[in-house]
Amino acid sequence: MKVVLQRTRNASVTADGRLSGQIESGFVLLVGITHEDIEKDADWLADKIVNLRVFEDEEGKMNRSLLDEGKEILSVSQFTLYGDCRKGRRPNFMEAAKPSQAEKLYDYFNDELRRKGVHVETGVFGSMMDVQLVNDGPVTLIIESK
Numbered sequence: 001m002k003v004v005l006q007r008t009r010n011a012s013v014t015a016d017g018r019l020s021g022q023i024e025s026g027f028v029l030l031v032g033i034t035h036e037d038i039e040k041d042a043d044w045l046a047d048k049i050v051n052l053r054v055f056e057d058e059e060g061k062m063n064r065s066l067l068d069e070g071k072e073i074l075s076v077s078q079f080t081l082y083g084d085c086r087k088g089r090r091p092n093f094m095e096a097a098k099p100s101q102a103e104k105l106y107d108y109f110n111d112e113l114r115r116k117g118v119h120v121e122t123g124v125f126g127s128m129m130d131v132q133l134v135n136d137g138p139v140t141l142i143i144e145s146k
Contacts, residue, residue, distance in 0.1 A: 001041045001109070001145040002081045004030040007054055011074045011133035013123040020129070021121030026071030028133050031109065032081025033102040034095050041145035042109040049073075050116045054139050066118060073113055076123040076131055077106050099126055 005027050012022040027049065050067050057063040066073070079102065083091030097105070103125045113120045123129045 001034070001037045001045050001105075002032040003045055003049065003143045004078075004081065005049065005052075005139075005141045005143060006030075006133060007136040007139035008074070009134040009136045011131070013074060013076055013121075013129050013131045015124035015127040015129045020123050021074050023072035023074045023119075023121055025136075026066060026069075027073050028131065029073055029075045030078040030081060031075055031106060032078055033097045033105050034082050035097045035101065037097065037105055037145065039105070039108055042105055042112055045143060045145050046109060046112040046116060048143060050113065050118055052141075054141070067116070072119045072121065074121050074123075074131075074133075075106075075110050075113070076129060077102065077125045 008026065008028050010024050011028045013020050029049070051065045053065050054062050055064040055069045079093060079096040080091065082096040083093055084095060085091050096102070106125060110120050110122055
């Protein structure tokens with residue numbers, strides 16, 4: 001699994017012109033799943049993300065986690081994270097999981113984040129979506145389970 005994490009002041013996602021998810025402050029996660037990923041990958045990523053210390057403490061040092069701060073997550077599925085652009089002029093998406101496999105693991109991942117006590121909003125899996133956010137920092141990280 002691959003996640004692009006962006007610290008945000010606020011964010012929303014719409015699908016088919018309808019608001020699907022919205023948060024005030026926390027993380028926007030763009031989530032990519034490959035055909036080799038299993039629940040263990042989702043478990044590891046969920047634990048890493050909620051405990052990652054990327055929020056400032058009283059001294060301005062990145063020392064506090066999403067859980068410490070009581071922040072939220074907007075999670076958006078994005079198979080294009082597994083687009084291989086090394087050859088030709090069109091991305092190859094052979095490494096991305098098939099939609100049926102990816103959706104199950106994406107749902108599991110979001111449920112795991114919720115089990116850890118985080119409020120999670122989502123986009124609509126498999127839909128064309130518009131994501132709006134205000135980057136905070138900006139802080140953007142790429143986290144991979146393998």
